[in-house]
Amino acid sequence: MNNKEKLRKAGLRPTKQRMIIADILLDGIDRHFTAENLQNEINSSGNSMSIATIYNCLKKFRNCGLIKQVESSKDTAIFDTNINQHHHFLDEETGELIDIENDEVNLRKLPKIPQGYLNNGVEVLIKIKKQI
Amino acid sequence: MNNKEKLRKAGLRPTKQRMIIADILLDGIDRHFTAENLQNEINSSGNSMSIATIYNCLKKFRNCGLIKQVESSKDTAIFDTNINQHHHFLDEETGELIDIENDEVNLRKLPKIPQGYLNNGVEVLIKIKKQI
DNA sequence: AAGTAGTTTAGAACGATTTTAAAGTAAAAA
DNA sequence: TTTTTACTTTAAAATCGTTCTAAACTACTT
Structure with a gap:
């Protein structure tokens, strides 16, 4: 299943921004990351995105079960692609x-x-x- | 062992403020609380304290093992008197x-x-x- | 093609926590 | 005891991660 289908199946409209993030995160590789880490990856992939969109998107992805948020008392939220x-x-x-x-x-x-x-x-x- | 001794043993100078907090927290009862919860308790015990002092003190208490911080992805730090x-x-x-x-x-x-x-x-x- | 509901954005706002720097205090030294 | 020293407290400002706002935009439906 490609990323567009994954987003649709999760009930998310596959916008340009969500596809960019899905292409980075939903590659089957387990990783931990923060919103800022992700923004850096987006930037170095030649794209750019408002930090508000990144947060919106991470929240939606998390609520749909496409990613997880780790329980951690760090000051920055940590997400996990291993669901x-x-x-x-x-x-x-x-x-x-x-x-x-x-x-x-x-x-x-x-x-x-x-x-x-x-x-x-x-x-x-x-x-x-x-x-x- | 009284609270003054507990603080000394932990390597902390028993200041007025730390004693007020120790009297609230180190009573042997297990509880979860935030910095703001603690400030409210301090206020309703007839005392008052700068929020910076409360944070300083909680950090010192935690580092000395007098209290614990719970691993939780909530936006506010949660502490625990059950060590x-x-x-x-x-x-x-x-x-x-x-x-x-x-x-x-x-x-x-x-x-x-x-x-x-x-x-x-x-x-x-x-x-x-x-x-x- | 037009409508509409959802999305993105920059920037402002927010809330928790930390820093600053000056005043205060506990313990150590004299 | 007095002096000295190092540590502590404080209010206020600063910081940092995150959310909100409201206007512009875009995907999907009709």
Whole structure:
């Protein structure tokens, strides 16, 4: 399926700007990035785009499940093109994130989901620290 | 150990402002809060404090391990007085966090920590969604 | 081709957090 | 105790990521 079809299927009008972003992000390669990282990539691909459009687009892509946003207490939002359930190593010093595939983690026991709620995804974060 | 001693032990000079905050936070009760929440508590305890001091103090407390900061992609930093390794339910709609004690989660299998790094804590986040 | 609903944009606005630099205070030294 | 020193607090300004505004634009429908 090409990117235009992916956008249509997600209920998004395939505008010029969304196609530029889709061409960068939806290439099947897993990566973590910020809005600013993406703007740099857009610029170096010979295009340009308002930062507001980039934020709009990332929000839409996230809400449609085309990308994910990582839970992280960094001051800048981090997005992830790996939309499968998976986990992360986090170096808190540098903010570097490394993917952990879902099958590398095995939860023997999970707590009961609170009354009135549904499980909406489990994320394991392993904080790591450079050895000295 | 009283709060003055706790601050000293953590390497922090026990100033008037830090004592006010320690008296609110270090009472052994687990809670999640933002800088603004804390300022409100300070105000309603009859004290007042510059927001810059509150941020300074929270950062120092966090760096000394007196409190933790929760990994969350909310726009406002969330702190936690529960400094034991533990986990959270997160309602992404409302941002509400609910503690999960460490013994309620059991990891059968963990991935190998990357070369040159040490494990510095595991956090499990279970995203939950209100049932409709 | 015309209409309309959704999209993009620059720039302003916003909110959380940090910085600045001056005044204040705790601890150490004399 | 007084002096000195290093650290802390403060209000206000600055910064930074993100969102809003409202006007211009564009994809899709009729």
